[in-house]
Amino acid sequence: MVFIATITRRIFSRNDNRRWFGDSDGKVYHRSTRIVAVSGDVADGSIDRSCAIGRKWGGKLEIGSFVWPRWLSASILGTFLAFFPVAVGTLRGLTSSPAAAVELMSSYAASWRQTLFKLRFPAAVPFLVPALKLGASGAVVGVVVAEISTGLKGGIGRLIIEYAREATGDPAKVFTAVFGAAALGLTMSGLVALFDSYLMRNRPKETST
Amino acid sequence: MSAAANISAVEVNGASKIFNSGTANQVDALLDVNLTIAPGEFVSLIGPSGCGKSTLLRLIANLLEPTQGEISVNGKTSAQARLDQDYGMAFQQAGLFDWRTVSKNIELPLELKGWDKKKRESRAAEMLDLVKLQDFGNMYPWQLSGGMQQRVAIARALAAHPPLLLMDEPFGALDEMTREYMQGELLRICAETSTTVVFVTHSIPEAVYLSNRVVVMSPRPGRILEIISVNLGSKRSELTRAADGFFKSITAVREALRGTHAQHVASTAIRGAEDR
Numbered sequence A: 001m002v003f004i005a006t007i008t009r010r011i012f013s014r015n016d017n018r019r020w021f022g023d024s025d026g027k028v029y030h031r032s033t034r035i036v037a038v039s040g041d042v043a044d045g046s047i048d049r050s051c052a053i054g055r056k057w058g059g060k061l062e063i064g065s066f067v068w069p070r071w072l073s074a075s076i077l078g079t080f081l082a083f084f085p086v087a088v089g090t091l092r093g094l095t096s097s098p099a100a101a102v103e104l105m106s107s108y109a110a111s112w113r114q115t116l117f118k119l120r121f122p123a124a125v126p127f128l129v130p131a132l133k134l135g136a137s138g139a140v141v142g143v144v145v146a147e148i149s150t151g152l153k154g155g156i157g158r159l160i161i162e163y164a165r166e167a168t169g170d171p172a173k174v175f176t177a178v179f180g181a182a183a184l185g186l187t188m189s190g191l192v193a194l195f196d197s198y199l200m201r202n203r204p205k206e207t208s209t
Numbered sequence B: 001m002s003a004a005a006n007i008s009a010v011e012v013n014g015a016s017k018i019f020n021s022g023t024a025n026q027v028d029a030l031l032d033v034n035l036t037i038a039p040g041e042f043v044s045l046i047g048p049s050g051c052g053k054s055t056l057l058r059l060i061a062n063l064l065e066p067t068q069g070e071i072s073v074n075g076k077t078s079a080q081a082r083l084d085q086d087y088g089m090a091f092q093q094a095g096l097f098d099w100r101t102v103s104k105n106i107e108l109p110l111e112l113k114g115w116d117k118k119k120r121e122s123r124a125a126e127m128l129d130l131v132k133l134q135d136f137g138n139m140y141p142w143q144l145s146g147g148m149q150q151r152v153a154i155a156r157a158l159a160a161h162p163p164l165l166l167m168d169e170p171f172g173a174l175d176e177m178t179r180e181y182m183q184g185e186l187l188r189i190c191a192e193t194s195t196t197v198v199f200v201t202h203s204i205p206e207a208v209y210l211s212n213r214v215v216v217m218s219p220r221p222g223r224i225l226e227i228i229s230v231n232l233g234s235k236r237s238e239l240t241r242a243a244d245g246f247f248k249s250i251t252a253v254r255e256a257l258r259g260t261h262a263q264h265v266a267s268t269a270i271r272g273a274e275d276r
């Protein structure tokens, strides 16, 4: 977990951890100024490519021959936020089987695997569904936030920044992006609800668990 | 009697069960229980709440290990009997799986034994006939009434044709009418399949109506106080409930239980006196 968190942080704070950056003119910048400079570059829309700092949005992380694609940062943060509700829900579900049912399985001399597949997994389903709902909305939030931080092109997060920039001229515009994000979130939970009604089609309509 | 009949269905030899032994909340649940059950016999366990009836049943089922003593089922150790699926079990709660249809619930023990689909389905249909639920195979348990669910649970317990059926207050949650109907059904099914039954109940008439022998147990630590033979013949019907022998046996069981009650009161009175 710490590993993932570190990776994410590193991705969002550029590709290296050097505190000081030099440019071709021999000027040296501190890391903190670099970020300011980058935002400044964006704010006036002209990125000075000769400048060593803020040459482009986001850095490139290379692991061996693997070049970190920029969308991967966003998907990792999305996954990260979706992971825990789903993992916790599933774990709770897997341990939720009534003691009597577990006893029944052992009275059938069922193996650990048989108990897992015939009892624990199906019994976990009602716990999985609310977890997926939380996870789906968490993933949307994660991705949008990651897009804002990395400025990934073609994402709602990027649109929010771009439209916010024009907010003085057209204050309503930024809301189109926000509503887009909301619509995406609703779509996701709608999909989960569909999946839910498919999974739960043969279950009692009023579950006591 | 043939040689096979000489092997008892259940043999409990000097079994004791102590929970949480050596800790502050130690419970002496069972003390030196001896019980031999012949094949085809119907035996009920009755006694005050907490006297260890369920514990004794779980020991026979090998869901618990005895602290002392030995238990054999069908001439094997209880552990081997469990692995060989020599018994089926039914509890107070039907305990059916919500996500399986009635048929699939009945097929569960067969699936676990690795039977193929065709064999499973024909056996499930056969069991549904037996419990008179032919038309309900494709429904889900939660669409059935409590009594129907209980019948499915019995069908499930009997699906693999085990020679022994262990039941823990299976009709406890049913109303009186359904209960009497189910008792009749159980006797019919067990006669048809010549199954040995160990049956835990709180109801004296139920124990007497069903059983060849009624085992009366004492309050904790559970011991066998008395074993009462019920001589009502093997063919029982609603008329049995009005027979003289029926009431005589009920009185006998009640007196045996009251004996335990009197003892219980006496022992608490003595304990109270000692405290003072």
Ligand SMILES: Nc1ncnc2c1ncn2[C@@H]1O[C@H](COP(=O)(O)OP(=O)(O)OP(=O)(O)O)[C@@H](O)[C@H]1O
Binding pocket: B019, B020, B027, B028, B029, B048, B049, B050, B051, B052, B053, B054, B055, B056, B220
């Ligand atoms: N797993 C366990 N751990 C500790 N104590 C237990 C356990 N199971 C049962 N006991 C204790 O053993 C005693 C006998 O319990 P048991 O369930 O066998 O009673 P019972 O005769 O079936 O009662 P009832 O008629 O109420 O079902 C009780 O005092 C109970 O507290």
Ligand SMILES: [Mg+2]
Binding pocket: B053, B054, B055, B168
């Ligand atoms: Mg009990």
